[in-house]
Amino acid sequence: MILTKGEYCQFSLRTRVQLLREYGQLEFERTFEHIAVRIFALHDFYVEVVYNRLKGEVERAEPVNFINMMHLYEDSSGL
Amino acid sequence: MSKSVSFYETINQMVNYGLQKDIIHLYNEEEAFTGNYLHLRGKRVVNFGSCSYLGLEFDERLKQGSKEAIDRYGTQFSESRAYVSLKLYRDLEEAFLEIFEQPIVIVPTTTLGHLSNLPVLVQDEDAIIMDHQLHNSVQSSVSPLKARGVYTDLIRHNRMDQLEDKIKSLRSKFKKIWYMADGVYSMFGDNCPVDDVYALMDKYPELHAYIDDAHGMSVHGKHGRGFVLKNRPMHPKLIMATSLAKAFATGGAVMVYPDTDSMQRVRNCGAPLLSSGPMQPAVLGAALACAKIHLTPEIYTLQEELHDRIRFTNLMLKKYGIPTPSQPEGGVFFVAVSLPKLAFNMVRRMLDAGFYTNIAVFPVVPMKQSGLRFTITRLHTFTQIEAFIAAMAEELPKAMKEESMTIEDIYKAFRMTAPEEAAIDQAVQTAIGQSLSLRLHHYASITEVNKNLWDSMMVNRGSFDWDGMKTLETAFTNNDLPEDNWVFDYVVVKDMQGKPVVAGFLTTALWKDDMLSPAAVSKHVEGLRKTDPYYLTTKVTAVGSLLTEGEHLFIDKTSPLWKEALLLFIERAYALQEAYKSGNVVIRDFHSIDKEIDDLMVDNGFVRIGMPETSIVTDLSWEGKDGYYDSLSARSRQHFREDVRKHESRFDVKVVSTHPGARIMDYWYQLYLNVKSHSLELNTYDLPRKWFDEIFDNPKWEVLTLSLKREHGGTGQAVCVVFNYNAGNVYAPMVIGLDYTRNNEFKIYRQALYQLVMRAKELQKERVCLGFAAPIEKKKVGAKQIQAYAYIHSRDTFNMEVLATFKENTAHFSRQSND
Numbered sequence: 016m017i018l019t020k021g022e023y024c025q026f027s028l029r030t031r032v033q034l035l036r037e038y039g040q041l042e043f044e045r046t047f048e049h050i051a052v053r054i055f056a057l058h059d060f061y062v063e064v065v066y067n068r069l070k071g072e073v074e075r076a077e078p079v080n081f082i083n084m085m086h087l088y089e090d091s092s093g094l
Numbered sequence: 095m096s097k098s099v100s101f102y103e104t105i106n107q108m109v110n111y112g113l114q115k116d117i118i119h120l121y122n123e124e125e126a127f128t129g130n131y132l133h134l135r136g137k138r139v140v141n142f143g144s145c146s147y148l149g150l151e152f153d154e155r156l157k158q159g160s161k162e163a164i165d166r167y168g169t170q171f172s173e174s175r176a177y178v179s180l181k182l183y184r185d186l187e188e189a190f191l192e193i194f195e196q197p198i199v200i201v202p203t204t205t206l207g208h209l210s211n212l213p214v215l216v217q218d219e220d221a222i223i224m225d226h227q228l229h230n231s232v233q234s235s236v237s238p239l240k241a242r243g244v245y246t247d248l249i250r251h252n253r254m255d256q257l258e259d260k261i262k263s264l265r266s267k268f269k270k271i272w273y274m275a276d277g278v279y280s281m282f283g284d285n286c287p288v289d290d291v292y293a294l295m296d297k298y299p300e301l302h303a304y305i306d307d308a309h310g311m312s313v314h315g316k317h318g319r320g321f322v323l324k325n326r327p328m329h330p331k332l333i334m335a336t337s338l339a340k341a342f343a344t345g346g347a348v349m350v351y352p353d354t355d356s357m358q359r360v361r362n363c364g365a366p367l368l369s370s371g372p373m374q375p376a377v378l379g380a381a382l383a384c385a386k387i388h389l390t391p392e393i394y395t396l397q398e399e400l401h402d403r404i405r406f407t408n409l410m411l412k413k414y415g416i417p418t419p420s421q422p423e424g425g426v427f428f429v430a431v432s433l434p435k436l437a438f439n440m441v442r443r444m445l446d447a448g449f450y451t452n453i454a455v456f457p458v459v460p461m462k463q464s465g466l467r468f469t470i471t472r473l474h475t476f477t478q479i480e481a482f483i484a485a486m487a488e489e490l491p492k493a494m495k496e497e498s499m500t501i502e503d504i505y506k507a508f509r510m511t512a513p514e515e516a517a518i519d520q521a522v523q524t525a526i527g528q529s530l531s532l533r534l535h536h537y538a539s540i541t542e543v544n545k546n547l548w549d550s551m552m553v554n555r556g557s558f559d560w561d562g563m564k565t566l567e568t569a570f571t572n573n574d575l576p577e578d579n580w581v582f583d584y585v586v587v588k589d590m591q592g593k594p595v596v597a598g599f600l601t602t603a604l605w606k607d608d609m610l611s612p613a614a615v616s617k618h619v620e621g622l623r624k625t626d627p628y629y630l631t632t633k634v635t636a637v638g639s640l641l642t643e644g645e646h647l648f649i650d651k652t653s654p655l656w657k658e659a660l661l662l663f664i665e666r667a668y669a670l671q672e673a674y675k676s677g678n679v680v681i682r683d684f685h686s687i688d689k690e691i692d693d694l695m696v697d698n699g700f701v702r703i704g705m706p707e708t709s710i711v712t713d714l715s716w717e718g719k720d721g722y723y724d725s726l727s728a729r730s731r732q733h734f735r736e737d738v739r740k741h742e743s744r745f746d747v748k749v750v751s752t753h754p755g756a757r758i759m760d761y762w763y764q765l766y767l768n769v770k771s772h773s774l775e776l777n778t779y780d781l782p783r784k785w786f787d788e789i790f791d792n793p794k795w796e797v798l799t800l801s802l803k804r805e806h807g808g809t810g811q812a813v814c815v816v817f818n819y820n821a822g823n824v825y826a827p828m829v830i831g832l833d834y835t836r837n838n839e840f841k842i843y844r845q846a847l848y849q850l851v852m853r854a855k856e857l858q859k860e861r862v863c864l865g866f867a868a869p870i871e872k873k874k875v876g877a878k879q880i881q882a883y884a885y886i887h888s889r890d891t892f893n894m895e896v897l898a899t900f901k902e903n904t905a906h907f908s909r910q911s912n913d
Binding site for chain 1: 395399402403405406409413476477480
């Protein structure tokens, strides 16, 4: 499935999550208290999904430049 | 055969073809289903044909609503709504009042709603203008109004400029002008320009709108009230009809009115509404449950989920390079494939690949704008949508190859700009011609064609042997008027041995679209042509010409390659249509229906139409006048005695084969115009005067003249002239001129027909081709009537539909003339 970041952003939050379910590949996952953050690879970009465990809902799913934030996942003491 | 019979035969043929391919009239074979899969032909396929866009048919609340209603009210409540309705009806009406914030009437089906609305709302003094692509359910409901004399007309799809022009021309003659359209069009999925319609209603007090928003309901707008009312209020001159049998997922329909008075009149007087059964408890229960969902914010979540799938579908269609004529905002999509054979091929391939989609072929779309109509619902996953589109992208090139078509053919048929790669594709010649070693020869003039070869195929068919064509070319080129200038093309497809398999000539000329319409229609159209001389005329590329008759197309059916050769011929005809920008291609005439040819023509985008009967005298084996008399039927003998033999001695009959001089020719031309002005049944342009001079350069033309002897009031001038072609074993009278002032007294026309038969006998011919028109008169001189057929491909059926509308307006025209 070929989709650009811009095209992905045109969809509603619910659909962005659904697209990740259907096409995304989970790359990383970290949990910070009640917030779970997952990084999915989708076509040629990454999407960061923020899940609020207390509310039981996805708060956001946004394309990210993963290279710039990789350190957050490599160094757990960073958070 | 009437044209309508032929029309239904063509539809029947199309449907039967689909049945043979096992792609229509299918049954879902599963005992139960709850998702978007169907079980067809022993295979589980993803359903891309459902109009339940929000997927609410599986919603537990709707199911429960149905069950509870049945438990409380039984399976049906069998009383006319004129007397008693279930309370559920009132509850539902209140819910819809809240949804639309306008007066409404609930009806069992949208069609029933139209049938209830239109006779009550549209008055005899009103006019109706329909969009060319208006849904059939509204068009069918307009038909009964035409019998009342309500004037109807068509405009091209979504052409608001044409609508405004019509309003301007009709507003002084009619009390109200109703514009009828769909909110979302059910085939191409595009929308009505509602803002423009509103603006016109504001500008012109006479304009009212009737819009069927069946495919917009639930999908768009506040409370899911549809596309038309999305982001805009109800216009005080708008009537809206919408369906509950699509995204609303329950069945039934709602009619929405601008005021209580209109609503109440339909409720009180809409006969089909009063006499048909009501919606039953199960449907009412589900509808009420669904209406409640529409009145909560949940409807917007559902809409959003659907719209994201629609957006995704548009993106995927673009990324996979699928040809589409529109970019829908709703759930209906259309993939362009052009010819029906490719559409059938693709639907079968998609079924094999695991996807069900609707075929869209004539008459729901024009012949060469066939396609795959598919729908997107909220139940589709994104992977299903992408897999479906990817399968189309994979199968389309294979199907095109199988049907010898290119992507450029598709873009051309839909008048869309082809991507660059398609143009390269077109440069490759068709596989058929190459692989089967057929060779197509194309000439621009008969002088380039070998005379012996042409005559060996055409000499006994009519007036279009080599010499006949030469005369025709000279007469119909270099003239002043557009209608008198024809373009000639000659196509001969030969096999490897150089033997012709299919051959014929084509002329491209301006035709009157009402040529074969009833005389009353032509009379009306001719009135309109006084201000717009080329109104309802179309440039046509046709096998044969407007001045030749007979089986123009040579087909050697003993050749094993005749079908492929015919396909090459058709392909060239289509290419000429493109080159000359012709509206129609016509392949004529056929004197019987050959099933193989018939299938091939329909498969390749043609509709068979019945031509007027042609009359041919086939028995010239009798000897002498007595022998001729004996060959006639008893009834014809009586006519012969009373109308022909009685007057025979009163005429001088001559055969003229040299030009008679300008003065006499002017007079003959006037005789011809006399006949022409009486012949609206076959409404063509007048022949140019030049043709009458040119024929004398060809010794095969001769003129039979009939003059009354002086003792019977004759002046020496002809009272009848017939221009005949004499070639091979055929005698072909082509043009007649008549002095009608003496016709009743001396039965001149009948005498002329008789004299033509005698002349053919004298020339030892085997047949006299008396042509179209006056079949009864011609039967009396021994002619047999042969039903002729032609195959027509219209790039666009708009003009034909306008004519059909005029035909149905007969009651209005009669009323006008009575006034």
